[in-house]
Amino acid sequence: MTFNEFMNKVASKNQGEPEFLQAVKEVVETIWDVYVSDPRLVKANIMERIVEPERVVIFRVPWVDDRGDVHVNRGYRVQFNSAIGPYKGGCRFHPSVNLSSLKFLGFEQIFKNSLTTLPMGGGKGGADFDSKGKSEQEMMRFCQAFMAELYRHIGPNLDIPAGDIGVSGREVGFMFGMYKKLKNEFTGVFTGKGQHWGGSLIRPEATGFGVVYFAQEMLKNIGESVEGKKVAISGFGNVSWGACQKINELGGKVVTLSGPDGYIYDKDGVSGEKIGYMVEMRASNNDRVQDYAEKFKCEFFPGKRPWEVPVDIAMPCAIQNELNLDDAKNLVNNGIKVLAEGANMPCTPEAIHFLQKNNILFAPGKAANAGGVATSGLEMTQNSMRLKWSREEVDEKLQTIMRAIHDQCLQYGRFQSDFIDYIKGANIAGFLKVANAMLDHGVV
Ligand code: NDP
Ligand code: 2IT
Numbered sequence: 536m537t538f539n540e541f542m543n544k545v546a547s548k549n550q551g552e553p554e555f556l557q558a559v560k561e562v563v564e565t566i567w568d569v570y571v572s573d574p575r576l577v578k579a580n581i582m583e584r585i586v587e588p589e590r591v592v593i594f595r596v597p598w599v600d601d602r603g604d605v606h607v608n609r610g611y612r613v614q615f616n617s618a619i620g621p622y623k624g625g626c627r628f629h630p631s632v633n634l635s636s637l638k639f640l641g642f643e644q645i646f647k648n649s650l651t652t653l654p655m656g657g658g659k660g661g662a663d664f665d666s667k668g669k670s671e672q673e674m675m676r677f678c679q680a681f682m683a684e685l686y687r688h689i690g691p692n693l694d695i696p697a698g699d700i701g702v703s704g705r706e707v708g709f710m711f712g713m714y715k716k717l718k719n720e721f722t723g724v725f726t727g728k729g730q731h732w733g734g735s736l737i738r739p740e741a742t743g744f745g746v747v748y749f750a751q752e753m754l755k756n757i758g759e760s761v762e763g764k765k766v767a768i769s770g771f772g773n774v775s776w777g778a779c780q781k782i783n784e785l786g787g788k789v790v791t792l793s794g795p796d797g798y799i800y801d802k803d804g805v806s807g808e809k810i811g812y813m814v815e816m817r818a819s820n821n822d823r824v825q826d827y828a829e830k831f832k833c834e835f836f837p838g839k840r841p842w843e844v845p846v847d848i849a850m851p852c853a854i855q856n857e858l859n860l861d862d863a864k865n866l867v868n869n870g871i872k873v874l875a876e877g878a879n880m881p882c883t884p885e886a887i888h889f890l891q892k893n894n895i896l897f898a899p900g901k902a903a904n905a906g907g908v909a910t911s912g913l914e915m916t917q918n919s920m921r922l923k924w925s926r927e928e929v930d931e932k933l934q935t936i937m938r939a940i941h942d943q944c945l946q947y948g949r950f951q952s953d954f955i956d957y958i959k960g961a962n963i964a965g966f967l968k969v970a971n972a973m974l975d976h977g978v979v
Contacts, residue, residue, distance in 0.1 A: 538567045545586055552635035554855060558642050558880060559586050561887075565959040566966045579978065581970045588641060590614040591634070592688050596662055598680040600673055610681050612660035612688055612696075613641035618972035621692055622658030623648055623908060623915075625699030628677075628706070629854075630665040636855070637661060640699075643879055644908070646965030647901035650940045653912035658694055660685070666701050667822055678709035686714045691722040691918070697911050698727045700854065703773055703817075704739065723918025726911035735914035737929040738907075743777020743877065744930070745906015745937050746850055747785065750875040752941040753896045756955070759872075762786035767846040768805075769793040770853030771824050774877045774904065776813045778850055779805050791841035793853065794824035798841040801833040845869035852877030860885040867893045876900035887958070894954060902940050902961040909936045 536544075545559055563570075563582065570576055596608040611634065614622045624644040627637070637659050645657030664677055689696060698707055707727045714724055728734035737744070751761050764787045768775050771792045779789045788804040792813070801809070809831055816826055828835035842849065842862035849866055851858045855878065863886035866874070874890055875898040876882060882890070882897075890897050910933055917923055924932075940961070948960020 554635045554639040558639040562962050565962045569963050575974060576970055579974055581973055588613050588615045594684040596680050598677045601670055608662045608664045610662045611637050612685060613637045613658060614694055615641035615657040616645040617656035618969050620654035620656045622694035623655035624658040625697045626702045627661035627699040628664040628666055628701035630663055632661045632663045640879055643901050645969055647905045648908055649965040649968045650902060650943060651905050651909040651912060651936055652939050655912055660696055666820055675709045678706050679713045682710045682713035686717045689724055691724050696725055723915055726914040733918050735910060735917055735929055736926045738910045738914055740777035741910035741933055742774045742904050742907030744781045746778050746875050746877045746903045747781035748934055748937040749898055749903045750848060750873050753873055764847040765790055766848045767791045767841045767844050769841055769851045769857060771813050772817050774852040778852060778877055779810050791844055792824050793841050794822060796823045796825055797835060797837040797839050799824050799828045799833055799835050800844055842866055848873045850875050850877045851881035854878055855880040856883050858882045858886050860889055863889040871895060875903040877904050897957055899958045899961050902944055905940055906933055906937055
């Protein structure tokens with residue numbers, strides 16, 4: 536079978552799932568040569584098997600709002616691949632959630648988790664629920680209703696969810712509480728838990744920290760560092776917040792944040808109390824960054840994206856396909872050096888192609904944002920040992936893991952020229968480990 540024949544087959548089987556097909560194409564086109572050169576993998580038909588989820592659960596989530604009105608959302612859990620460990624991946628609550636977006640995220644998670652060096656399979660879940668404007672009580676009732684079904688499909692050795700867009704510590708708490716009640720046992724079934732009930736230190740910051748550690752490795756490789764660099768960040772959530780903190784610690788300056796309403800440009804840098812304010816904005820369930828501009832007296836650009844600002848490093852940390860070809864052209868014209876994806880698949884294929892063609896160091900999300908799930912893996916380890924590591928211990932392990940991911944990208948992504956193809960490197964390294972595990976397990 537040729538690559539095109541393969542993609543046609545996947546497209547006809549997964550119609551109406553554009554995000555999923557985009558993610559499959561992006562991975563498979565970079566590993567196809569490696570795949571077809573190993574007759575054992577081809578004979579076992581690993582490629583067709585790896586793009587098919589092991590299981591997908593779809594369920595009704597009925598809940599009651601504060602006025603007594605009944606609503607119905609759709610809940611999902613995509614258990615994609617368990618060849619190297621139990622299914623592991625976040626839960627997303629956002630109105631855009633559907634089967635396509637969760638299959639794309641679950642598929643990416645397989646390779647990301649493989650790169651972390653830890654024993655975790657790939658999964659993802661969530662619901663088409665809009666948390667905007669919901670009260671605390673409504674959030675709790677929704678999380679409980681979601682878990683009233685999901686609890687039978689997950690477990691500490693089976694499938695361990697965590698947060699993602701719209702799901703952070705508070706929501707994990709509500710879901711964990713319901714799971715514990717229904718199962719009548721206390722286990723490490725979620726990660727991103729609270730500090731007093733099994734959560735790991737650093738987990739809330741880990742994704743953002745990891746993105747910056749990864750960018751630091753890329754820069755080190757060309758004899759540079761984050762110090763003194765100007766950085767554009769999008770989003771204002773969990774990932775953006777962690778990235779902001781670490782960039783400041785390493786002597787860089789973050790000049791943008793964004794939300795669905797537009798972006799802010801803060802020429803003095805997002806630092807100190809302004810980083811704390813991001814958490815407040817996020818928790819307010821309002822969809823705005825304009826409040827930041829008003830509070831700290833900086834510029835706000837309604838309806839625009841931050842990629843028109845001249846910076847050295849760009850970190851898209853909001854949502855998929857938020858940076859397109861025009862944005863990439865702006866960044867290149869303005870002299871960008873590094874783009875590290877904090878979100879999952881934030882750059883369109885055309886944007887990625889353009890950035891790579893212009894020799895920009897490009898880190899795909901599955902490598903750059905793997906620090907979040909890696910620290911989730913460290914949380915699972917601490918739960919299994921019934922121990923809690925110090926901040927320093929977790930941070931050191933996170934840095935070791937991010938360096939190991941960077942090394943794998945170099946191992947598989949360095950070709951004749953000096954240019955490092957981080958996409959190819961990450962995809963091949965992530966794939967080979969899972970594919971070989973699938974071979975070892977036979978046709979199951
Ligand atoms: P959050 O919910 O904490 O933040 C998401 C942010 O993006 C919010 O500020 C959200 O605003 C904003 N946003 C949503 N849509 C847009 C848009 N169209 N333009 C600009 N901003 C927008 O989620 P996370 O920070 O956890 O996740 C962000 C990204 O990082 C996602 O792609 C996620 O999959 C990825 N990721 C997350 C990890 C984690 O550990 N949490 C790990 C690895 C990757 P609003 O909610 O108001 O729409
Ligand atoms: O996309 C991701 O890697 C996450 N949302 C984190 C998943 C996790 O299990 O910590």
